[in-house]
Amino acid sequence: MRLWSIHPSYLDSKGIVALWREGLLARKVLRGETRGYTNHPQLTRFKEAHVPLSAIDAYLAEIVREATVRGYSFDISKIDAGAIHPKLTVTTGQITYEREHLAQKLLTRDPNRLLSLERVLVPHPLFSVTEGEVESWERR
Numbered sequence: 001m002r003l004w005s006i007h008p009s010y011l012d013s014k015g016i017v018a019l020w021r022e023g024l025l026a027r028k029v030l031r032g033e034t035r036g037y038t039n040h041p042q043l044t045r046f047k048e049a050h051v052p053l054s055a056i057d058a059y060l061a062e063i064v065r066e067a068t069v070r071g072y073s074f075d076i077s078k079i080d081a082g083a084i085h086p087k088l089t090v091t092t093g094q095i096t097y098e099r100e101h102l103a104q105k106l107l108t109r110d111p112n113r114l115l116s117l118e119r120v121l122v123p124h125p126l127f128s129v130t131e132g133e134v135e136s137w138e139r140r
Helices: 013-030 041-047 052-069 092-109 111-115
Strands: 088-091 127-130
Touching: 013 041, 013 052, 013 092, 041 052, 041 088, 088 092, 092 111, 092 127
Parallel strands: 088 127
Antiparallel strands: none
């Protein structure tokens, strides 16, 4: 499971589809509707959010917006698309780590997208960036 901190516009087609599916799985975990993945480290920041379900829904709503721009039709009825949640934080180190991680994936999946990848990536709109190392929940 990878719940990217970077803006979904950087992801290739496989990446954004996987993010949608993994985000819906994360939503099920947060709702207590699955036994698996309950302790997955990628869920830590959503579990610690003020209202975890609103946080994941706000996160997924942005994924739907990006998918729509690309001409995909993700089923928005699976989430509360109007969910509002205060911003969560993400560190500069995490953004840098995710850029490198994505670059490795794009190297084989979409080299043209890799060539246009910015040096410094903006975060997903749910996150505000603070100085710091890679997040403690990240598995490297």
